[in-house]
Amino acid sequence: MDRPSTAARDAAGERAAAEPRWLDDEEQRTWLAYVHASTLLEDSLDRQLQRDAGMPHLYYGLLVQLSAAPRRRLRMTELARGSKITRSRLSHAIARLERSGWVRREDCPTDKRGQFAILTEEGQEVLRQTAPGHVEAVRQALFDRLSPEQQKSLGEIMRIVAEGLQPKEAGADLPWLR
Template structure:
């Protein structure tokens, strides 16, 4: 059932495409693992959690609504709830009620959280630089940026509209 009514042979990947796809998977998993370990070791949290602190640090009053933070970090609200609970236990984030909407919560970066970022940002930037920017030519950096923007665009509004492009 499902898509079995499609008689056409699927368009397999060419050899070149397969090579690129594997290189992509290979490199992205290695890099994510590398950063995860670096941050787990130095800062005591996974990469995603670190990203949450960064987002908060750049927000006005160093705080964001949960939904907003989830959206900008590309994670589910459920995952964010767990993550913030953990970061709160660490003392790096505090929750605050939203006055204008009693359902709402702000996640706010504490001074301790700022300090954790201050202490770990150099090491993290160094890791990113060493893994990526020190190895690519300026042209490649530009190409990578363009490519990643295209890919993100294709997945952004995500599932909605993906099958119905005329509704965009």
């Protein structure tokens, strides 16, 4: 039996490497269900927070991060990293939260370019008032629809996906590091 030449094998390997690994029918159904559900979930939570607190879900997440931080303060770069948003988008969001009186900025004494975002007492109170409705919305939208086993599986799956997407190298070109 004749073996293909090295050039023929290399060409076939290049074609195989260039060919996309298309999703099969079940993978496609799973992917589309994920995209549809995650879009609807984010929209539902965003509408609830707009209705109850006059802020989008992203802003609520920023307030939660600040609330959990020591002295309710974080450097803007850390807040951007934790939120997975660009520093520019964060700056805009913090400006809106400042106008509401929920956050204030403070210059970093050890770094002339650095700033802290600090959760104000008013911001902490907004969180205290908003959290019960938000957690109920999360329960109704997600957890009440799943069995305990499904909840555990979902948590495990999301941790695996997040871990696989976390950059391994320090200099990764990520939007929230720009």
